[in-house]
Amino acid sequence: MRGHDDGQDAMSRLRTNVERPERLIRIAVGIALLTAIFLVPGAWGWLGLFGLFPLASGMAGWCPFYAWLMRD
Secondary structure, eight states, X not given: OOXXXXXXXXXXXXXXXXXXXXXXXXXXXXXXXXXXXXXXXXXXXXXXGGGHHHHHHHHHTOOHHHHHTTOO
């Protein structure tokens, strides 16, 4: 057998440092910025790629900047 789990599944052991309301805002902002790739003409549309960070951190519930600032 591998190891003893003590009744905790993998999801309960993960740490998050972004609360649910902020997660929803991050996801919405990330999606809005990513749509700029298709809606804004020219090279400026590619700035929408900055939406990847709020989208990913909102979905994961963990922000590396918050961890760096010790806001865990």
